[in-house]
Amino acid sequence: MIKKEKVKDLHYSVNGVITAADIQAAADEILSEYGKTAKMPGFRAGHIPLSVLRQKFNANATADAIDKLMNRDLNAYLDEKHIRLAAAPRADLPKWEMGKDAEYTLEFDILPELPEIDLGKITVTKPVAELDETEVEKAIENIRRSRSTAEKQDDAYAAQNGDTAVIDFTGFIGDDAFEGGAATKHHLVLGSGSFIPGFEDQIIGHKSGDKFDVNVKFPADYHAENLAGKKARFATVLHEVRKHILPELNDELAKTVGFDSVEKLRAHIRDILNEQYADASQRAMRNELLDVLADKVKMDLPATLVEQELAMARQEHEHHNAEHGHEHKWDEKSEKKEAERRVKLGLILAEWGNKNKVAVTRDDMQQAIWAEASRYPDPKQIFEFYNKNQNAMAMLRGMLFERKALDEMLKNVKTRDKKVPATELFQQADVK
Secondary structure, eight states: OEEEEEEETTEEEEEEEEOHHHHHHHHHHHHHHHHTTOOOTTSOTTOOOHHHHHHHHHHHHHHHHHHHHHHHHHHHHHHHHTOOBSSOOEEEOTTOOTTSOEEEEEEEEBOOOOOOOOGGGOEEEEEEOOOOHHHHHHHHHHHHHHTOEEEEOOTTOBOOTTOEEEEEEEEEETTEEEEEEEEEEEEEETTSOOSSTTTGGGTTTOBTTOEEEEEEEOOTTOSSTTTTTOEEEEEEEEEEEEEEEOOOOSHHHHHHTTOSSHHHHHHHHHHHHHHHHHHHHHHHHHHHHHHHHHHHOOOOOOHHHHHHHHHHHHHHHHHHHHHHTOOOOOOHHHHHHHHHHHHHHHHHHHHHHHHTTOOOOHHHHHHHHHHHHTTSSOHHHHHHHHHHOHHHHHHHHHHHHHHHHHHHHHTTSEEEEEEOOHHHHHHHHHOO
């Protein structure tokens, strides 16, 4: 039974006592359950005397009994006070001896009450971008390019943007070749931007059989720190140039992607692009609403949750540094501020969503997993990952819950349309 309490904001410290008789009675219940299946020499299963079970297993059963009784007392206390735990409590049993009463201390944080949020007084901007027909034509050209044939050109042909160059290269910093800077018969699409800036431009105009140097400077933020910001020379040999011959744009091409005509293909592309614009606009409004909630809603935060969030951020920071060879400094002050923001928004969305009966359905989960799997060459791996990883499923469910809660909130706020270029629309949508 809990007898004393000390409360400061959301932090509780409570003291209680469990009698020795209650501890042993609970331990005996646990031992009796264990005895139904335990096997011991000289006894039939389910017929081991309690006295024998005590001799062998009483210490473990007693520990489990104390945990069980502390949880019983805690749950009764939480129900009486109408409060909820923010995280698992920390228990302490100083100077307890077997066979004696157990005096314990439990320390824990509770969840705050969500203040009333008058969504009708909040206004968010709905960015709207008009679909540019050139985007439709770009998509058409991408389809044509994906079905193009790369034809080898003769030695008199000079490489152009969009061609594939088959090259050997070796990279040097000063007079020394550097590791990872060489390849043979590499197929490089000129203009793809897959190499460091300036490399592909210097191949344009060359012909098969040419040997030449490509001189570039690695970006200052290049992932390999031994190369970042340094000038490099690539000794290059151009073996051949392949020009991409695009198929004619006609109904036959449209049929290869499942449409009867080019116009129906164009209409389908417009629908997809309009859906992408609408999705980007919704994401932008979610981001703005999150900013408003973080700024306007005032509430105490459980220190335990902030500490946990900060610890996860620190672990991710250290992992990123180790994985990429970085030495980025940890900014405790700014990271704690971000952790507090994430905790606050998580609590707001959880509380508001539960009060307004937001739920993540099985279809929601399946659609989200399908959407993620479709981005990978082997979708089966993604399905297997989620089937075997319950933590990943829980994280996905939590993310979907917060998104659905935000979308429900947005139905209750005021919006004002603002015409923006498509580039600005997607920039706003991608802000975290």
